[in-house]
Amino acid sequence: MSWLLLLDWLSSQMQRGAVTIGAMESPVNLFNPSEPLPISTRSAAERLFPTLTDAQVARIAPHGRRRPVAAGDVLVEVGQKPVPFFVVTSGALQVVRPDAAAGDRLIVTHRRGQFTGETNMLTGRRSLARLRVAEPGEVIELSRDELLRLIQSDAELSEILMRAFLLRRAELIAGGFGDVVVVGSAHCSGTLRVREFLTRNGHPFQYIDLDRNPDAQELLDRFHVGPHDIPVLICRGDAVLRNPSNRQIADCLGFNEAIEPTHVRDMVVIGAGPSGLAAAVYGASEGLDVLVLESNVPGGQAGSSSRIENYLGFPTGISGLDLTGRAYAQAQKFGAEVMIARGVVSLDCGRQPYAVELDDGTRLTARAIVIAAGAEYRKLQLEHASRFENAGIYYGATPMEAQLCAGEEIIVVGGGNSAGQAAVFLSRTAARVHMLVRSRGLADTMSRYLIRRIEESQTITLRTETELVGLDGDVNLERVRWRHAGTGAVEASDIRHVFMMTGATPNTSWLRGCLCLDERGFVKTGPDLSHDDLAGAGWPLPRAPHLLETSRPDVFAVGDVRGGNIKRVASAVGEGSIAVAFVHQVLQR
Ligand SMILES: Cc1cc2nc3c(=O)[nH]c(=O)nc-3n(C[C@H](O)[C@H](O)[C@H](O)COP(=O)(O)OP(=O)(O)OC[C@H]3O[C@@H](n4cnc5c(N)ncnc54)[C@H](O)[C@@H]3O)c2cc1C
Numbered sequence: 001m002s003w004l005l006l007l008d009w010l011s012s013q014m015q016r017g018a019v020t021i022g023a024m025e026s027p028v029n030l031f032n033p034s035e036p037l038p039i040s041t042r043s044a045a046e047r048l049f050p051t052l053t054d055a056q057v058a059r060i061a062p063h064g065r066r067r068p069v070a071a072g073d074v075l076v077e078v079g080q081k082p083v084p085f086f087v088v089t090s091g092a093l094q095v096v097r098p099d100a101a102a103g104d105r106l107i108v109t110h111r112r113g114q115f116t117g118e119t120n121m122l123t124g125r126r127s128l129a130r131l132r133v134a135e136p137g138e139v140i141e142l143s144r145d146e147l148l149r150l151i152q153s154d155a156e157l158s159e160i161l162m163r164a165f166l167l168r169r170a171e172l173i174a175g176g177f178g179d180v181v182v183v184g185s186a187h188c189s190g191t192l193r194v195r196e197f198l199t200r201n202g203h204p205f206q207y208i209d210l211d212r213n214p215d216a217q218e219l220l221d222r223f224h225v226g227p228h229d230i231p232v233l234i235c236r237g238d239a240v241l242r243n244p245s246n247r248q249i250a251d252c253l254g255f256n257e258a259i260e261p262t263h264v265r266d267m268v269v270i271g272a273g274p275s276g277l278a279a280a281v282y283g284a285s286e287g288l289d290v291l292v293l294e295s296n297v298p299g300g301q302a303g304s305s306s307r308i309e310n311y312l313g314f315p316t317g318i319s320g321l322d323l324t325g326r327a328y329a330q331a332q333k334f335g336a337e338v339m340i341a342r343g344v345v346s347l348d349c350g351r352q353p354y355a356v357e358l359d360d361g362t363r364l365t366a367r368a369i370v371i372a373a374g375a376e377y378r379k380l381q382l383e384h385a386s387r388f389e390n391a392g393i394y395y396g397a398t399p400m401e402a403q404l405c406a407g408e409e410i411i412v413v414g415g416g417n418s419a420g421q422a423a424v425f426l427s428r429t430a431a432r433v434h435m436l437v438r439s440r441g442l443a444d445t446m447s448r449y450l451i452r453r454i455e456e457s458q459t460i461t462l463r464t465e466t467e468l469v470g471l472d473g474d475v476n477l478e479r480v481r482w483r484h485a486g487t488g489a490v491e492a493s494d495i496r497h498v499f500m501m502t503g504a505t506p507n508t509s510w511l512r513g514c515l516c517l518d519e520r521g522f523v524k525t526g527p528d529l530s531h532d533d534l535a536g537a538g539w540p541l542p543r544a545p546h547l548l549e550t551s552r553p554d555v556f557a558v559g560d561v562r563g564g565n566i567k568r569v570a571s572a573v574g575e576g577s578i579a580v581a582f583v584h585q586v587l588q589r
Helices: 004-016 042-048 054-063 144-153 155-175 189-200 214-222 246-253 274-285 320-333 399-404 417-426 448-456 531-537 569-588
Strands: 065-069 074-076 085-097 105-110 130-142 180-184 206-209 232-235 239-242 265-270 290-293 337-339 344-348 354-358 363-371 375-377 409-413 432-436 460-463 466-473 477-484 490-493 498-500 504-506 555-557
Touching: 042 155, 054 085, 054 130, 054 144, 054 155, 065 085, 085 144, 130 144, 144 155, 144 320, 155 320, 180 189, 189 246, 189 320, 189 399, 232 246, 239 246, 265 274, 265 354, 265 569, 274 290, 274 320, 274 363, 274 569, 290 363, 320 337, 363 569, 399 417, 409 417, 409 466, 417 432, 417 448, 417 498, 432 466, 466 490, 555 569
Parallel strands: 180 206, 265 290, 265 363, 290 337, 363 555, 409 432, 409 498, 432 460
Antiparallel strands: 065 130, 074 130, 085 105, 085 130, 180 232, 232 239, 344 354, 354 363, 375 504, 466 477, 477 490
C-alpha cells in the first residue's frame, strides 16, 4: 500500500487550511512561506530572540569553542540529536523548515549576539528545524552538556535562555512546525489519548478531524484503515502508525533516545507527578545524578486538573498542565533526565544498588529510589465502563475534555474537591452539569469556596444520595441511568459524557512483597512503620527509618502514594523536596 498518496493528500489539506494545530481548535493556514511566525508584539519578539550583551557573550565563550562558519554550511539538520547550541559573534544563521514543494520556510535569522535553540536543548530530543549559515562569520558552539552546565551556574543567562527556549517551543506549537500529523475523531477514545499525550509532552502536531473532513474518511477507507486503526499518526513525515500506544509514539519521536540505561544513578524517581518532579528538581539542582521514570506523561493527576487555585503563589490559579509543564522544564534545566511512557513493573529490593525493571524489560540501577507513583482515580464499577473510557467516561477534566462536551448535558460523579473543581470548570461550557454524590451533601468532603460556587451556579444541579447504575451505547456512551437511594427511583437520560472524580487508589501493585504497605495499599514510611513491620521486612540497620523512608533502607516514598499523605499538590511537592535531603544523607554513608 502506498502511503505517499495519503501524505500528498494531507499536505493539500494543510494548504487548504483544513487542519488544526496542536491542541488548538481554530484552523490555521500552514506552510505559507510568505507568512512570518505570528509574533504579535515587538517586546514578545525581543523575549523570543533576545540579543545578548558583549559581557554576556564573553561569559558563555569559555564554556564552548569559537569556530568560523561559511555561507551555506548546515550546522543542525532536521531530526538531528543531540542539538548543539550556537551564539553568533559575526555573520548570520537562519533557522528554516525544509519543504520540498514550497522551498525552505524561514523561521528566523539570528545575528550578532543572538543564540539558537529551543526546549529540545534541555530534553536532548531531535531538532524540528534546519540551522544553516546565511552570512559567513563566527559562532561559539556548546554541546548540550556544556549548555546545561552554563545554565546551572549562571542565573542571569539561565533566565534569558530558559524563557527564550520555552517561548520558542510555544511558537513552534502555535505555528504548526511539528513533525507529527494526527488523523482522528472526537468520538474515538484513542484520539483523545494520543492528543493528550502529545500536548502534555509539549510536542507540536497537526490534527485532522475525520468528523469535519469527510473526504479524509473516504481516503482512509481506500487504504483499508478501519475504525480500530484510528487515530492514524504520521510520525516525522514517513512512519505511519495505526492507533499507536504512547510507547510507540515516544519511540518514534525519540523521546527517550538521549537516556543511557546502564550506569548506576544516584537517584531514580518513579513517577513524574508533582512529587516526583519536585524530587527531580531538588535532587538535580543539588548535584545528584537523577533519572525519572514515567509510565505515561509528566504531570500526574495534577496535569489533568483544569485549575489549581490553592497552590501557594498563584492567587488567580494555574492550570495543572502549566504548573507541571514548568516543573518538567525546570527538572531538565538542572540536568535531571525524564524517561517517558516507560512504566516500572517491579523493584528488585533484595540487593543494593537497587534495580527497577521497566515494562520493556530494561533494568536500571540506583543507589537511592524515590517512589512517587501517586494514585489513580477509582474506576467506575459498572458493566461496559471500561469500553467507554475516553469515549464518554473521563477521569480528568481539562480543556480538551471540555471541548468534547461543549453545549451538552454532562455528569460529574464525586463529592470531593476534584469533583467540585471539575463541575465548576465544565459548567462554563456544558449546557448542564449534574453532580451525583452518594452522601446527603458536600459539607464534609468539599472546600467551602467550591460549595459556594456550585450553589451559585445556574448550570450545576446537585443530586445527593444518587448513584450511576447503568451505561448504554454502541462505540460511545449514549445513555445513562441513575438511582436515588432514598426513593429507589431510577431515571434514564441521554447523557453522553460522565466525569468520574471519586477518590483514588495507590499505584503500588508492583511493590507488593518488597515494601510494607498499609491496609489500603499505600506505602508505609518513617514513624508509621511498627517494630513488627520492620522485623518482618528484615530492616538491617541500627537506626530507625528516616521520615519518608520505607521499610527498605534508601528507598523513599513521597506524595499521594504514601500512607498518611495529605492529597494535595503542595504536600506532594514538599515531600519530594524533603526526601532529597534524606537521599543526600544515605548517599554519604
Ligand atoms: C482532577 C484533579 C484535580 C486536582 N486538583 C487539586 C487542587 O486544586 N489542589 C491540590 O492541592 N490538589 C489537587 N489534586 C490532587 C493532586 O493533583 C495530587 O495530590 C498530586 O498530583 C499528587 O502528586 P503525586 O506526584 O504524588 O502523584 P500523581 O500526581 O498521581 O503522579 C504520579 C505519577 O506516577 C506515574 N506512575 C504511576 N505508576 C508508575 C509506574 N509503575 N512507573 C512509572 N510511573 C508511574 C503516573 O503516571 C503519574 O504521572 C487534584 C487531582 C485531580 C485528579
